[in-house]
Amino acid sequence: MSGMIEVRYFAGARAAAGTPAERVAAASVDDLTSVLTARHGERLAVVLKAASFLVDGLACHDRQAVLPVGATVDVLPPFAGG
Template sequence: MEPRPLTVRYFAGARAAAGRPEEVAAAGRSLDDLTTELAQRHGDRLAAVLRVASFLVDGVACHDRRAPLPGGATIDVLPPFAGG
């Protein structure tokens, strides 16, 4: 059975750079692999955001960008926010 696809949700500047609020991507990869694919798909503007963004995997901060992402996971892309 094929793993369920990932849902990638973009917030703030990541949403503007991707040109959409969310999209799906194939499962069976790491966060590093996923961000490389997303940068290639959407270009330099999103690539720049992805380099400085934080990521949540099913609501939990992802610290190991080489670990396999679980099928069906939701990946939130959170760029740095201004303010304080």
């Protein structure tokens, strides 16, 4: 079962998605990447493959874990420098 979640994009992910944020229905991060790729195309798919994801502010290492309904997912592409 998938629920609505808020997706926030940062840096290159924002540019590839063409929006700073949106609401989508997704059950897991893997499901989310499929939904977002279908919606925004290959440019965002490339970014998502290398991105890190925060779910309600916590790093998500299990892309198959169930996303809580109403969660906020931050999409963080790799950043240069440091």
